[in-house]
Amino acid sequence: MNAEAPIPFPQSDRIADQVSFDRKELGLILRVYGRMVAAGEWRDYAIAAMRDLAVFSVFRRTAETPLYRIEKRPKLRARQGLYAVVGQDGRVLRRGHELEQVLKVLERRLIGPVAD
Numbered sequence: 215m216n217a218e219a220p221i222p223f224p225q226s227d228r229i230a231d232q233v234s235f236d237r238k239e240l241g242l243i244l245r246v247y248g249r250m251v252a253a254g255e256w257r258d259y260a261i262a263a264m265r266d267l268a269v270f271s272v273f274r275r276t277a278e279t280p281l282y283r284i285e286k287r288p289k290l291r292a293r294q295g296l297y298a299v300v301g302q303d304g305r306v307l308r309r310g311h312e313l314e315q316v317l318k319v320l321e322r323r324l325i326g327p328v329a330d
Contacts, residue, residue: 233288234263235270239313243270243284246317256281282307282320 235243250256250272258273260280267287271280283300290296295310299319308319 231265232263233266233268233286235261235268235286239286240270242313242317246320247272250320284317 247256247259256272256274258276260269260271260273262269262271266289267285269286270284272282272284273280279302281302285298285300286296287298288296290298290309291311295316297311297313297316298309299307299316301307308316310316
């Protein structure tokens with residue numbers, strides 16, 4: 215009996231060139247998202263994976279523009295940081311190298327003033 219080497223599946227260049235969030239990153243993002251949904255602040259989300267960035271957008275209502283965009287840009291890893299939270303108006307609210315630290319800007323918005 216002859217044992218032949220397995221034939222590898224063809225690799226698609228399109229998939230390899232695409233930036234996306236990994237499981238740990240999505241877990242951190244969805245933890246914040248779940249808290250905001252429970253508080254009634256957010257209702258929908260969208261995920262986009264493109265050639266140079268991955269985006270997790272959150273919406274108050276589906277038909278609106280996103281309230282916040284959580285972006286992952288590998289090209290900025292060495293400079294300003296891999297992750298950024300961008301507001302509805304396009305301003306970068308926070309940028310950094312660690313996703314958990316960058317997401318704290320959204321958690322602060324959940325903790326508001328407490329009325330007596």
